[in-house]
Amino acid sequence: MPHFAANLSMMFTEHGFLDRFQAAADAGFDAVEFQFPYEFRAADIAARSTAAGVEVVLFNLPPGDWEAGERGLAALPGRRAAFDQSVGTGLDYAAALGTKRLHVMAGIGNPADAATDAAYVVSLNHAADAAAEAGVMLMIEPINGRDMPGYFLNDFDQAVALIDRLGRPNIALQFDIYHRQILQGDVLSGLEQLLPVIGHVQIASVPGRNEPGSGELDDFLVLAALDRLGYRGLVGCEYRPAGSTLAGLGWRERLASGS
Ligand SMILES: O=C(O)C(=O)[C@@H](O)CO
Numbered sequence: 373m374p375h376f377a378a379n380l381s382m383m384f385t386e387h388g389f390l391d392r393f394q395a396a397a398d399a400g401f402d403a404v405e406f407q408f409p410y411e412f413r414a415a416d417i418a419a420r421s422t423a424a425g426v427e428v429v430l431f432n433l434p435p436g437d438w439e440a441g442e443r444g445l446a447a448l449p450g451r452r453a454a455f456d457q458s459v460g461t462g463l464d465y466a467a468a469l470g471t472k473r474l475h476v477m478a479g480i481g482n483p484a485d486a487a488t489d490a491a492y493v494v495s496l497n498h499a500a501d502a503a504a505e506a507g508v509m510l511m512i513e514p515i516n517g518r519d520m521p522g523y524f525l526n527d528f529d530q531a532v533a534l535i536d537r538l539g540r541p542n543i544a545l546q547f548d549i550y551h552r553q554i555l556q557g558d559v560l561s562g563l564e565q566l567l568p569v570i571g572h573v574q575i576a577s578v579p580g581r582n583e584p585g586s587g588e589l590d591d592f593l594v595l596a597a598l599d600r601l602g603y604r605g606l607v608g609c610e611y612r613p614a615g616s617t618l619a620g621l622g623w624r625e626r627l628a629s630g631s
């Protein structure tokens with residue numbers, strides 16, 4: 373059975389953010405991830421994750437001005453200084469929380485635009501240098517255009533070609549099964565082919581983005597395939613519980629029992 377991390381931006385939202393660490397631990401998780409921790413002090417988050425005994429395995433770099441529509445800065449030609457600053461902030465939080473994986477959001481932009489593509493490459497190279505010094509892996513994640521219209525990185529082939537082109541050992545693919553199924557399906561072949569460049573996996577049902585096992589895909593078959601393929605990394609539960617978080621956790625027992 374894969375090693376699961378509760379996504380605290382989507383799960384346990386019955387509690388305030390800082391209380392979600394203990395709630396996840398009480399529900400049997402020893403690892404958590406979340407999207408943006410930046411409205412809280414890193415020291416306060418570290419105190420809560422340590423007290424709860426959960427490892428913080430992944431979060432995102434600051435995404436720019438979310439309210440104004442920004443969804444990451446890496447591919448924005450005019451936002452290089454802000455991107456560099458976001459790398460510093462993300463790495464400071466990672467050091468305080470003991471986190472070894474950071475997701476770099478690309479931003480809204482046209483993948484066919486040469487200046488945008490060039491900005492993305494320069495940004496990722498810069499971030500990879502800084503992250504390598506800190507022993508941190510950077511993740512890039514294709515995101516479907518229904519959830520995030522106009523997102524620059526919206527294709528798995530595009531992401532893998534970029535990882536190859538950059539050739540940086542600390543840049544890997546965040547394979548979100550939910551986005552993959554919406555973007556192109558063929559999930560099992562994708563996992564098998566891309567395993568060497570996968571640094572983190574996330575899961576949610578499609579199309580509802582709810583608990584695994586509640587959508588169009590046989591999520592249990594996919595999770596079994598991850599085991600069979602030898603994936604030993606984390607699987608982030610990046611789903612919105614259909615009801616209460618605890619009531620929705622029965623999928624773990626169903627997975628364990630194979631029913
Ligand atoms: O939307 C997703 O999928 C993510 O992994 C987020 O971190 C991006 O906001």
Ligand SMILES: [Mg+2]
Nearest residue numbers: 513548574610
């Ligand atoms: Mg994701």
